[in-house]
Amino acid sequence: MKKLHAPHLLRSECYIDGSWQQSDSGSTIAVTNPSTQSLIGHVPSMEKAEANRAIEAAYRALPSWRDTPAQDRATILRRWFNLIIGHQDDLASIMTAEQGKPLAESKTEITYAASFIEWFAEQAKRTYGDTIPSKSKGSRLITIKQPVGVCAAITPWNFPAAMITRKAGAALAAGCTMVVKPASQTPLSALALAVLAEEAGVPDGVLSVITGDSSEIGKAFTSSQLVRKLTFTGSTKTGAALMRDCANTIKKVSLELGGNAPFIVFDDADLEAAAEGVIQSKFRNTGQTCVCANRIFIHDTIYEKFTHLLAAKIAELKVGDGFEPDITQGPLINIEAVEKVESLLADATSKGATIAVGGRRHAKGGTFFEPTLLTEATSDMQLAQDEIFGPVAPLFRFQNEAEVIAMANDTEYGLAAYFYSRDIGRIWRTAEALECGMVGINTGIISTETAPFGGIKQSGIGREGSHEGIEEYLESKYLNLSGL
Numbered sequence: 001m002k003k004l005h006a007p008h009l010l011r012s013e014c015y016i017d018g019s020w021q022q023s024d025s026g027s028t029i030a031v032t033n034p035s036t037q038s039l040i041g042h043v044p045s046m047e048k049a050e051a052n053r054a055i056e057a058a059y060r061a062l063p064s065w066r067d068t069p070a071q072d073r074a075t076i077l078r079r080w081f082n083l084i085i086g087h088q089d090d091l092a093s094i095m096t097a098e099q100g101k102p103l104a105e106s107k108t109e110i111t112y113a114a115s116f117i118e119w120f121a122e123q124a125k126r127t128y129g130d131t132i133p134s135k136s137k138g139s140r141l142i143t144i145k146q147p148v149g150v151c152a153a154i155t156p157w158n159f160p161a162a163m164i165t166r167k168a169g170a171a172l173a174a175g176c177t178m179v180v181k182p183a184s185q186t187p188l189s190a191l192a193l194a195v196l197a198e199e200a201g202v203p204d205g206v207l208s209v210i211t212g213d214s215s216e217i218g219k220a221f222t223s224s225q226l227v228r229k230l231t232f233t234g235s236t237k238t239g240a241a242l243m244r245d246c247a248n249t250i251k252k253v254s255l256e257l258g259g260n261a262p263f264i265v266f267d268d269a270d271l272e273a274a275a276e277g278v279i280q281s282k283f284r285n286t287g288q289t290c291v292c293a294n295r296i297f298i299h300d301t302i303y304e305k306f307t308h309l310l311a312a313k314i315a316e317l318k319v320g321d322g323f324e325p326d327i328t329q330g331p332l333i334n335i336e337a338v339e340k341v342e343s344l345l346a347d348a349t350s351k352g353a354t355i356a357v358g359g360r361r362h363a364k365g366g367t368f369f370e371p372t373l374l375t376e377a378t379s380d381m382q383l384a385q386d387e388i389f390g391p392v393a394p395l396f397r398f399q400n401e402a403e404v405i406a407m408a409n410d411t412e413y414g415l416a417a418y419f420y421s422r423d424i425g426r427i428w429r430t431a432e433a434l435e436c437g438m439v440g441i442n443t444g445i446i447s448t449e450t451a452p453f454g455g456i457k458q459s460g461i462g463r464e465g466s467h468e469g470i471e472e473y474l475e476s477k478y479l480n481l482s483g484l
C-alpha cells in the first residue's frame with residue numbers, strides 16, 4: 001500500500017463504546033490485497049459477546065443522542081464529512097489495498113461515501129411531522145418523527161465505505177445509534193471511518209464498528225431485544241436468512257440485495273452513448289456492483305453494429321493492480337468469484353453463445369479476469385437468471401418493445417434497469433413497465449445521495465439516500481390532543 005499521510009487511520013482493533021478493543025479470544029482475521037495476495041493487516045475476529053457489548057453501548061448512548069438537538073447532531077456529522085474529505089487520499093489507498101478497485105474509483109467512492117454524511121446532516125434538520133385536520137372540535141391531530149432506536153448494519157465488500165455511510169449517516173442524523181459489521185474482506189475502510197467519526201466528536205457508543213464472524217455477529221444482531229432495526233446490503237440469500245431471523249423480535253428491516261439489471265438498447269438509440277453506458281454500468285468495479293448491467297438487450301437491426309462498437313471499447317479497458325496508473329479494471333474479490341464467472345461462461349457457450357472478446361483468466365494471474373463480451377446470449381442460459389458479479393457483458397437479441405420488456409422483467413430481481421431511446425413515448429412506456437426500483441434512461445450511472453436507491457421484488461426493501469433515506473430510521477408518532 002502507498003504510505004499514508006495519516007497512518008493512524010489503519011487500525012487493527014474494533015471500535016466499541018468509544019474505545020479500541022481486541023477480541024475476547026485474541027483471534028484475528030487476516031486482510032489481504034486481492035491484487036497481490038499480500039498481507040495488509042489483521043483485525044479482531046469478534047463473536048457474540050463483543051457484539052452484545054456494542055449493542056448495549058448503543059442502547060445506553062441512545063437517550064442522550066436522541067435528545068441532542070438535530071442541529072447539533074448535524075454539526076457533528078458535518079465534521080465527520082469534512083474529515084472524510086480531508087483524508088480522501090488515505091481512505092482511497094486503504095480501499096484499493098483491501099478491495100482491489102482502481103485508485104481513481106476508490107477516490108470517487110470516498111467522495112460518494114462522504115456525500116451521504118453531508119446530505120443526512122442537512123436532512124437531520126428537516127424531519128417534519130404533519131398536522132392533520134381533526135373531525136371534532138376541541139382536538140388537534142399531529143404527527144412527530146422519532147428515531148427508531150438502536151440499529152445494526154451488515155455491509156458488503158464491493159463498496160467498503162459508501163455502504164456504511166449511507167446507513168450510518170441516515171441513522172445518526174435521525175437520532176438512532178448504530179453498530180456496524182463490515183465485510184471481513186474490507187474491514188479496514190470501515191475502521192478508518194470509525195477513527196474519523198471519533199475525531200468528529202460522535203459520542204461513545206453512538207457508532208461502533210465490529211469485525212469478525214458473520215453468522216455469530218449476525219445472530220447477536222437479529223436476536224437482540226435491544227436492536228430495533230437491521231439494515232443489510234448483500235446477497236438475496238443472506239438477506240432472506242437475516243429477515244427470517246429478525247421476525248422473532250419484529251425488527252424493522254432495510255435490505256439492499258442482489259440485482260439482475262437489464263440494459264436495453266432500442267433501435268432509435270444513440271449507439272455510441274449506449275456503448276459508453278454499458279462500459280460504465282457493466283464494468284465499474286470490475287462488474288462487482290449490484291446495479292451492474294447483467295443482461296444487455298440489443299434490437300435485432302442494430303445488433304452487429306452495436307457489437308462492434310462495444311467490442312472496441314471493451315478492448316480499451318486496462319486490467320491490473322489498482323495502484324498502477326490508468327488501470328480501469330482491478331481483480332475480482334476472490335477465487336470463488338473467478339470460478340463463478342468461468343462456470344457461467346461455460347454454461348453460456350455450451351448453449352450457443354459466442355465469446356467475442358476476452359473470456360479467460362487474465363495473463364496477470366491471481367483473480368484478474370479478461371473483460372469479456374459474449375454474443376447471442378439467450379434466456380435459457382444461467383447468466384440470464386444469476387447475478388454475474390464479474391466483467392462479462394452478455395448481448396441478447398430482441399425484435400420489439402413488448403418482447404424486450406417481458407424479457408427484462410423475467411427475473412426474481414428488481415433493482416436497477418437501463419435503456420437507451422430518443423422516443424419520448426417509448427421512454428415513458430418502458431420506464432413505467434420495467435419492474436425495478438431505479439431506471440437509468442440514456443445513462444449508465446444512476447447512484448447519487450440525492451435520489452432514492454433501492455429495489456423491489458427479491459432485490460430488497462426500503463430506500464437509501466434522498467429525503468426518503470432518513471425516513472427508514474424514523475417512526476411516526478401520532479398525537480391526539482383533545483380537551484381544548
Ligand code: ADP
Pocket residue numbers: 154155156157181182183184214215217218219233234235236238239241242
Ligand atoms: P457476498 O456473497 O457478496 O459476500 P453476502 O450476502 O454473503 O454477500 O455478504 C454480505 C455481508 O453479509 C458480509 O458482511 C458478510 O460477512 C455478511 N454475512 C454473510 N452471511 C451472513 C450471515 N449468515 N449472517 C450475518 N451476516 C452475514
